[in-house]
Amino acid sequence: MTNDKKIPKKPTFLGTNCTPLSPGVMASYPQTRMRRNRQTDWSRRLIKESVLSCDDLIWPIFIKDGENESEDIVSLPGVQRHTIDRAVELAKEACSLGIPVIALFPMIPKYLRSADGSEAWNSDNLICRTTAAIKSAVPGIGILCDVALDPFTSHGHDGLIENGIIINDPTIDALIKQTLAQARAGCDIIAPSDMMDGRIGAIRRALDGEGFDGIQIMAYTAKYASAFYGPFREAVGSSKIFTGNKLTYQMDPANGDEALREAALDIAEGADMVMIKPGMPYLDIIWRIKQTFQMPTFAYQVSGEYAMLTVAAERGCFDGHKVKWESLISFKRAGANGILTYFALEIAKELNE
Numbered sequence: 001m002t003n004d005k006k007i008p009k010k011p012t013f014l015g016t017n018c019t020p021l022s023p024g025v026m027a028s029y030p031q032t033r034m035r036r037n038r039q040t041d042w043s044r045r046l047i048k049e050s051v052l053s054c055d056d057l058i059w060p061i062f063i064k065d066g067e068n069e070s071e072d073i074v075s076l077p078g079v080q081r082h083t084i085d086r087a088v089e090l091a092k093e094a095c096s097l098g099i100p101v102i103a104l105f106p107m108i109p110k111y112l113r114s115a116d117g118s119e120a121w122n123s124d125n126l127i128c129r130t131t132a133a134i135k136s137a138v139p140g141i142g143i144l145c146d147v148a149l150d151p152f153t154s155h156g157h158d159g160l161i162e163n164g165i166i167i168n169d170p171t172i173d174a175l176i177k178q179t180l181a182q183a184r185a186g187c188d189i190i191a192p193s194d195m196m197d198g199r200i201g202a203i204r205r206a207l208d209g210e211g212f213d214g215i216q217i218m219a220y221t222a223k224y225a226s227a228f229y230g231p232f233r234e235a236v237g238s239s240k241i242f243t244g245n246k247l248t249y250q251m252d253p254a255n256g257d258e259a260l261r262e263a264a265l266d267i268a269e270g271a272d273m274v275m276i277k278p279g280m281p282y283l284d285i286i287w288r289i290k291q292t293f294q295m296p297t298f299a300y301q302v303s304g305e306y307a308m309l310t311v312a313a314e315r316g317c318f319d320g321h322k323v324k325w326e327s328l329i330s331f332k333r334a335g336a337n338g339i340l341t342y343f344a345l346e347i348a349k350e351l352n353e
């Protein structure tokens with residue numbers, strides 16, 4: 001026995017019970033032929049809904065110490081670590097191609113890593129030196145610096161550890177020190193990627209307290225505990241050090257509502273932009289966050305996604321060029337304002353051709 005009668009019937013259309021959206025949707029074959037608009041190249045261009053441009057791109061660069069050197073990263077074919085002088089040249093190239101922002105990630109050798117990650121707030125560390133060098137040589141490009149301790153800790157976690165537990169509030173104190181060191185070096189966007197609670201508000205207050213009220217915060221709002229970060233950990237030298245998991249601070253891939261709560265908190269605490277990470281497996285989260293908050297919203301196409309597409313293309317599984325474009329336009333369609341992607345430089349070159 002059901003109580004069907006009490007449920008008001010939805011209007012039916014063509015035998016289904018979907019709600020008619022607009023006259024365009026209600027029209028039917030043969031008056032309506034969806035293929036009509038797809039007949040010619042000019043028509044397909046005319047009805048295109050999403051567009052990818054250089055303005056959408058954030059390019060991550062891995063930095064290592066030394067001079068005039070670039071070295072391959074085995075797990076990320078085509079991506080290299082560069083010394084500061086090389087990174088400056090690449091930033092010039094990125095800027096001239098119209099890429100708005102580069103993101104810097106350091107390869108910190110073991111001897112500079114420690115349990116508390118204190119190298120992170122050394123004002124002369126690799127990231128601060130790179131930031132200062134790029135800032136003075138390429139003033140027209142935005143510099144985004146990750147705020148998290150993992151490239152600097154001897155254990156590879158993003159937080160401080162006490163009795164085997166990642167402790168939240170003392171970690172925030174460390175993140176503030178790291179933020180201020182990067183701000184003083186000339187960083188434009190602070191991007192906390194550690195998923196500690198309350199860090200956005202604390203970082204905002206610390207920045208404002210030092211007169212850095214113009215520095216933007218891009219919050220890694222919905223960052224999942226993802227195996228897609230594998231190649232990145234090799235790139236920053238964490239893969240051999242890190243043995244555990246990040247489940248007590250990064251999000252469960254099974255959860256979506258929780259991402260909306262994370263976003264609400266980060267926005268209330270002063271985030272200027274929000275980021276969802278990884279990208280392609282989480283398009284639903286990008287869509288929901290954009291629809292709910294209408295914030296500048298960014299997707300992080302992470303190292304494992306890049307590796308997956310690149311290696312499969314190398315194996316001849318598909319056309320690498322086409323899947324690269326398809327993957328990036330899917331982020332725009334889902335509502336992202338921009339994408340942090342290892343493809344940024346090659347895409348910018350293609351867009352400039």
Ligand code: PBG
Pocket residue numbers: 146148150158193194228229230231232233301302303304
């Ligand atoms: C550090 C950080 C990670 C990534 C960006 N910042 C790794 C992690 O959280 O373990 C991953 C980026 C990528 O895979 O491309 N907190």
